[in-house]
Amino acid sequence: MEDNTIFGIIQQSLAILEKEVGLAKSTLDVVASRSFKPISEFFKEKQEVYYSADLLNELDQRYQENLKTGAISRNVYNLRTRGTRILREVYETGNFVWKGPVSKSIPVLPESFEHIINGLADAVRMEMRSRDTLYIVRRFLLLLASFDINNISQIESEHVQMFLSDVSQSRAKSMDDVVGALRKLNRYLTGSGLSGLPYAGLLMAPRAREGKIYPCMPQDDLGLVIKSIDLSTAIGKRDYAILLLAASSGMRAGDIAKIKLSDIDWRKSEIHIVQGKTQAPVNLPLQRGVGTALADYILNSRPESKSPEIFLRSLAPFQGFKDGVSVACVLRRRMKAAGVSHTLGDGKTMHGIRRMLGTQMTMEGVPITTIAQILGHQNTHATKPYISLDIEGLRECALGFDSVGEGSKR
Structure with a gap:
C-alpha cells in the first residue's frame, strides 16, 4: 500500500465501501463519522500519522472498557470496532x-426479525398494500442486520435516519408509503410489548409530499464550531453572537445581517424585525x-460606527454586512x-440551522402553526419542508445553546 498514513487508509477504505461494496452515501457518512472519525482523533491524540496495528489494538481495548463502564x-461499540476491523483488513x-447484507447479496434476516415480519404480516394481511408494507419493513430490518443488530431494543436514531435517507433517493415520490410502513x-411493536422506534412521534408530523429528506445542521458540528471560537477577540465575540442567534431563533442569514440595535427589546427579552424575504414583521x-x-x-x-446594524465588518469602514452571504x-x-467538513447538500449551512430549529420544535410537540410563526412563514405549507424526517439530525438538534458558551475559549 503506497499511502500508509491513517488518513490515506481511511480514504481508501471509504472508496472500497462505496465502489466495491456498494454502500449508499448516507451509510458511508455514518461509517465515516461514527467508525473512522474516532480512529483519526485517537491517532491525532497519540501524535501518530502512520498506520499502527498496536494503536488499533489499544483503541479496541479502550472501546471495550468504555462499553463495560457504560x-x-x-451500538456505538459495534460501529467503532467495525471501523478498526475495516482498516486492518484494508x-x-x-x-x-x-x-x-447489502444489495448485491442474498437478503437474510436474523430469526428475531423474521418473527417480527411474520407477526406484522398477520396484523396487516387484510390491508390492500400489505405487500408493500412488508417489503419496506423487511428492507429496514435488513439495514439493521447489516450493523449487527438483531434486537429491536438496539435500534438507535441514526439507523432510522440512514434508512429514510437511502429510500428517499430512489423513491422520493412514494415516501408516504415508507413512512406509513414504519x-x-x-404500532405492531408497541402493541406486542416491544420497544417502539426512536422518535416514532415524528413519523406522524406533517411533511412536504414527493420531496427528498432535507438534512439539518448537526448539533455536534455546530457545537464544535461555537466552542472553537476565541472570545478574547472582537471578531470572535461577533461571530459567536451571530451563530448563537441563528441557532436559537432560526432567523434567515439576510435578517441576521440587517438586524439593528433598535430591534432588540432588552427589557422584554424579545427581538422585533421585519423580514427581508417576506416584508412581514415577526417577534x-x-x-x-x-x-x-x-x-x-x-x-x-463592536466598533464605533453610525451604522444602525448590530453586526459590523471587522475592518474599516465599519459598516453592516452587505447581505446574508456575508453571514453564511x-x-x-x-x-x-x-x-468541520462540509459538502454540498449536507445541511451544514445557515439554512440548515433553520431546519434544525424547525425539526427540533416538531420533536417537542410544538404545533406547526407556531413553528411557521417562529420561522417567519406566512403559511404552514412553506414550513413543512423544514420539518425534516432526518432522525439523526433530530437527535443532534437543540434549541438552547447556553451550555455551549460555558466551554468556549475566553
Whole structure:
C-alpha cells in the first residue's frame, strides 16, 4: 500500500465501501463519522500519522472498557470496532468484505426479525398494500442486520435516519408509503410489548409530499464550531453572537445581517424585525445566553460606527454586512477553522440551522402553526419542508445553546 498514513487508509477504505461494496452515501457518512472519525482523533491524540496495528489494538481495548463502564452503548461499540476491523483488513489485504447484507447479496434476516415480519404480516394481511408494507419493513430490518443488530431494543436514531435517507433517493415520490410502513411497524411493536422506534412521534408530523429528506445542521458540528471560537477577540465575540442567534431563533442569514440595535427589546427579552424575504414583521424570544453574547459584543467589541446594524465588518469602514452571504461566510469560515467538513447538500449551512430549529420544535410537540410563526412563514405549507424526517439530525438538534458558551475559549 503506497499511502500508509491513517488518513490515506481511511480514504481508501471509504472508496472500497462505496465502489466495491456498494454502500449508499448516507451509510458511508455514518461509517465515516461514527467508525473512522474516532480512529483519526485517537491517532491525532497519540501524535501518530502512520498506520499502527498496536494503536488499533489499544483503541479496541479502550472501546471495550468504555462499553463495560457504560460510557458507550453496544451500538456505538459495534460501529467503532467495525471501523478498526475495516482498516486492518484494508491495510493487510487491500480490500474489505462487508459482513452484513447489502444489495448485491442474498437478503437474510436474523430469526428475531423474521418473527417480527411474520407477526406484522398477520396484523396487516387484510390491508390492500400489505405487500408493500412488508417489503419496506423487511428492507429496514435488513439495514439493521447489516450493523449487527438483531434486537429491536438496539435500534438507535441514526439507523432510522440512514434508512429514510437511502429510500428517499430512489423513491422520493412514494415516501408516504415508507413512512406509513414504519408507522405500522411501530404500532405492531408497541402493541406486542416491544420497544417502539426512536422518535416514532415524528413519523406522524406533517411533511412536504414527493420531496427528498432535507438534512439539518448537526448539533455536534455546530457545537464544535461555537466552542472553537476565541472570545478574547472582537471578531470572535461577533461571530459567536451571530451563530448563537441563528441557532436559537432560526432567523434567515439576510435578517441576521440587517438586524439593528433598535430591534432588540432588552427589557422584554424579545427581538422585533421585519423580514427581508417576506416584508412581514415577526417577534422572537431572546434567550438569556444569546442576549449575553450580543451584549458582550455590542458593549465590548463592536466598533464605533453610525451604522444602525448590530453586526459590523471587522475592518474599516465599519459598516453592516452587505447581505446574508456575508453571514453564511462567517459560518463556513468558522467550520473550516474548527475542522468541520462540509459538502454540498449536507445541511451544514445557515439554512440548515433553520431546519434544525424547525425539526427540533416538531420533536417537542410544538404545533406547526407556531413553528411557521417562529420561522417567519406566512403559511404552514412553506414550513413543512423544514420539518425534516432526518432522525439523526433530530437527535443532534437543540434549541438552547447556553451550555455551549460555558466551554468556549475566553
